[in-house]
Amino acid sequence: MPPDFPRGPLVSAVRRELAAARAAARAALMAATVAHAEAQAQRDAVAGRSPERHRALEGERDALIQAAQEKLRREAATVTEALSALAGTAAPGAAGQTWPAWTATPGVPGPGLLRAGVIDHDPPLPALLPVLDAAHLALDGPDPSTLDGVIAGLLLRMLGSVPAGGVRLWIYDPGHLGGALAGFAPLAAAEITTYVGPGGLSATLDELAAQIQRINETVLAGEHANVAAAARVLGRRPEPWRVLVLLADSTDLSSAQQAQLDRVVRAGVAAGVHVISRGLPLPTRDDVQTVSVVDGWAARTSLTGDLTVLLDPPPPAELVTGFAKELAAGPPPATVDALLPAEFWTESSARRLCAPIGEGTEGDLVELTLGDDPPHALIGGPSGSGKTNLLYCWLAGLTSRYSPEELELHLLDFKEGVSFARFAPSPRDPSWLPQVRLVGVNINSDREFGLALLRHLAAELKRRASAAKKHEATKLAELRAEDPEGHWPRIVAVIDEFQVLLGERDAVTTEAVALLEDLARRGRSQGIHLVLASQDVTGIEALWGRSALVAQFTLRIALPKARRILAETNLAAELIPRHHAVVNADSGAVGANQIVKLPDAGDRTRWQEIQTQFWTLTDALLDPPRLFDGEAVPAFPVLPGTPPDFAKDGAVALLGETIDVARRPATLRLTRSPGRNLAVLGTRTPEACAILTSAGLTLARQHEPGTADFVVACLDPDAQPAAKALAVELPGCVWHDEDSLLPMLTQLAQLDTDRPRYVFVFALDAAAPQLAAKRGVGEPTGHDLLRTVLNRGPERRTHLLGWWRSVPRLRDDLGGIAARLDSIGAWIALDVHGQELAPLSAQPGGPAWYPRPHRGLFFDRATHRAPEILIPYEVDL
Numbered sequence: 001m002p003p004d005f006p007r008g009p010l011v012s013a014v015r016r017e018l019a020a021a022r023a024a025a026r027a028a029l030m031a032a033t034v035a036h037a038e039a040q041a042q043r044d045a046v047a048g049r050s051p052e053r054h055r056a057l058e059g060e061r062d063a064l065i066q067a068a069q070e071k072l073r074r075e076a077a078t079v080t081e082a083l084s085a086l087a088g089t090a091a092p093g094a095a096g097q098t099w100p101a102w103t104a105t106p107g108v109p110g111p112g113l114l115r116a117g118v119i120d121h122d123p124p125l126p127a128l129l130p131v132l133d134a135a136h137l138a139l140d141g142p143d144p145s146t147l148d149g150v151i152a153g154l155l156l157r158m159l160g161s162v163p164a165g166g167v168r169l170w171i172y173d174p175g176h177l178g179g180a181l182a183g184f185a186p187l188a189a190a191e192i193t194t195y196v197g198p199g200g201l202s203a204t205l206d207e208l209a210a211q212i213q214r215i216n217e218t219v220l221a222g223e224h225a226n227v228a229a230a231a232r233v234l235g236r237r238p239e240p241w242r243v244l245v246l247l248a249d250s251t252d253l254s255s256a257q258q259a260q261l262d263r264v265v266r267a268g269v270a271a272g273v274h275v276i277s278r279g280l281p282l283p284t285r286d287d288v289q290t291v292s293v294v295d296g297w298a299a300r301t302s303l304t305g306d307l308t309v310l311l312d313p314p315p316p317a318e319l320v321t322g323f324a325k326e327l328a329a330g331p332p333p334a335t336v337d338a339l340l341p342a343e344f345w346t347e348s349s350a351r352r353l354c355a356p357i358g359e360g361t362e363g364d365l366v367e368l369t370l371g372d373d374p375p376h377a378l379i380g381g382p383s384g385s386g387k388t389n390l391l392y393c394w395l396a397g398l399t400s401r402y403s404p405e406e407l408e409l410h411l412l413d414f415k416e417g418v419s420f421a422r423f424a425p426s427p428r429d430p431s432w433l434p435q436v437r438l439v440g441v442n443i444n445s446d447r448e449f450g451l452a453l454l455r456h457l458a459a460e461l462k463r464r465a466s467a468a469k470k471h472e473a474t475k476l477a478e479l480r481a482e483d484p485e486g487h488w489p490r491i492v493a494v495i496d497e498f499q500v501l502l503g504e505r506d507a508v509t510t511e512a513v514a515l516l517e518d519l520a521r522r523g524r525s526q527g528i529h530l531v532l533a534s535q536d537v538t539g540i541e542a543l544w545g546r547s548a549l550v551a552q553f554t555l556r557i558a559l560p561k562a563r564r565i566l567a568e569t570n571l572a573a574e575l576i577p578r579h580h581a582v583v584n585a586d587s588g589a590v591g592a593n594q595i596v597k598l599p600d601a602g603d604r605t606r607w608q609e610i611q612t613q614f615w616t617l618t619d620a621l622l623d624p625p626r627l628f629d630g631e632a633v634p635a636f637p638v639l640p641g642t643p644p645d646f647a648k649d650g651a652v653a654l655l656g657e658t659i660d661v662a663r664r665p666a667t668l669r670l671t672r673s674p675g676r677n678l679a680v681l682g683t684r685t686p687e688a689c690a691i692l693t694s695a696g697l698t699l700a701r702q703h704e705p706g707t708a709d710f711v712v713a714c715l716d717p718d719a720q721p722a723a724k725a726l727a728v729e730l731p732g733c734v735w736h737d738e739d740s741l742l743p744m745l746t747q748l749a750q751l752d753t754d755r756p757r758y759v760f761v762f763a764l765d766a767a768a769p770q771l772a773a774k775r776g777v778g779e780p781t782g783h784d785l786l787r788t789v790l791n792r793g794p795e796r797r798t799h800l801l802g803w804w805r806s807v808p809r810l811r812d813d814l815g816g817i818a819a820r821l822d823s824i825g826a827w828i829a830l831d832v833h834g835q836e837l838a839p840l841s842a843q844p845g846g847p848a849w850y851p852r853p854h855r856g857l858f859f860d861r862a863t864h865r866a867p868e869i870l871i872p873y874e875v876d877l
């Protein structure tokens, strides 16, 4: 049936034709009866006359009867033919085919009438029922299983006549717990069918009533009489049909349920919500059709009146399940290739970035734009809804259109996965996506990586803003026009699961929000675009009350069941099927929805091929992107060949890597100021050893051999191999152990030299009993000596870099509870909690720090406002 064929007139036409057929039959019969009566009268009148006359009259009578019957046959045949043709148009394809020939015909837009059987007539006529957009249906009869078979047939016809997802079913079957229509079960997984349990009817009726109300308010909105009319105006169906199948009897319904059902019946048809009930009478209304089984498969329907309808047998079970499985699986998804242009890297990003992400409802490609408006995007969808795939789609569209000169990508993924790892070089595949400048993977417990990216972008924003000022440009397009030789690509920073970054009430969140605010506000004109994806934006406490920040993200993309990505009244995300998204460039306003079907863009092999193709287009030697890998241990850096001259400012120890885009090392400058010592705190031996070793190796490189003294002492057998290995690397190093510790401290405490001297002590706290022991009268204890070295050493260029396994032990070594810890100007905490660091911290109660594997918290009083995270290097000696 053509989409704009109005169903009401069609039903009337069928009614008219049936009435005409009946009238013609009655008239012909009447004529024959009259002829017969006349002939009879004539025969009586001439009774007794001549037998010839009698025979002639009989012949005349038979001829008249035959002619009347012939006329009846002719007229009936014409009407039958017309009705059959009409039936073919009214119930095309899947709506009308008999079961042996039945196939789904989703290309036929929307079923008109549905075939239920044939009218008992010679020749038989299809008996059709109006349902979708026309009526509800109440079936009754002696045998429920017959009716269930009829319902199964009607449902199959409906589902097979519309595109996947065009009809949604709710099946309430308290008697058989869904068994009566079990063939449709595969559709449950695809969310096309919902089986309503015995206790679920009220909720289902409420849900449908709410849907009707929503459709009235937001879809019909006083402009359309019903969804069918809206569909004609829009050229597409804005809402699926919803069909509630009730396999119940009236005693199953409470009065509240009955009242709600009456409401649904009353208002449902206009909203495309229909009820098909078996055994449960529906109110008598024009838009309630009935089917009453009289005997076996013979029935009367409200449309065919007193003509008997012989109902079709139920569709074969394998036909139903086969179809349901196919429908649930859906057509094979499109691939990433659907998003690639005929020619790569031909677009300019001067004004905007524009790339398709999938197919719209009309089969056209839907594009996402980032530029002055909309500048930033917010993507939402629960876990598994396809956010990563959506990002892949977008990245495929962007990277195939814009060369690395036009586009730079920064990709961070805070979930426990490595979705972006494929875009960075790896031992398996050393190539990378040329536009990608930074990739973050396995960073879910290191929110600082997110902060590092935002700081990096803020610095870039500043650089661009000052270039723009210099060129008197107000936006990127102008800057590029004024400075054609400059490298001003648009930057897109994607942060997947960004709620992790803002997940704590701490300094990281505070700084991240401030940076986001600045980038969101000023990034638009400087070509820096943020794409933030999250499972649930509502849960992000840090964004509460920051509507100005969220408002900058005018491009919203909602995956199925996404919450609060679109405007509150915009419920489109609730309705879209799997692998679809709602794209809305107007902050989620109802009128701006575009529904997109997303291709499956996850195929790794295909991505590798695409990446290889990109590489053939670039002859420049691109630097590989920076890879933040939370699980990787940074390698000890290759140090420069010529040692710098540190005579004036003091040598610098490298202690590990900071979490920073530029891989900045954590440094400690050992000047002649008080407190220039280091305490490493905690029980993680390998990490403590790695830190002291890194420091030792780097300090040694900054002095010509023989111009500095190195001392290594170790009091923990587990640390001895590392300590010994370090001692071997340090020129002229003097080794000490437990036995020689006191003489060592005695000698150091004399402070009789100004030569640079670096003292590395592993597990110093293990010597506490020895250091505390009283010695001869007037003789300082080991602790006294240690304190002298720490307090007075730096001024004489003697620096102690020690490892204590707990803060209290450090404190005990420095004088107990009331000890001053000024001599420890820098510290690194490993498995030590923030509050334990209170004595060493300017922050009351200590810094917010919960130990994490292979991370340290580093604070240098001379350079830090707040402590920073450090990752110990892997040092291979």
Ligand SMILES: Nc1ncnc2c1ncn2[C@@H]1O[C@H](COP(=O)(O)OP(=O)(O)OP(=O)(O)O)[C@@H](O)[C@H]1O
Pocket (backbone or CB within 6 Å): 333, 381, 382, 383, 384, 385, 386, 387, 388, 389, 390, 415, 417, 579, 580, 597, 598, 599, 600, 601, 602
């Ligand atoms: N358009 C699509 N076509 C086919 N398969 C898809 C599509 N979108 C997603 N998928 C598949 O669905 C699964 C979940 O998708 P994806 O990983 O993108 O979801 P997500 O929202 O990022 O999930 P999570 O947050 O749990 O990682 C994947 O197996 C993916 O291949």
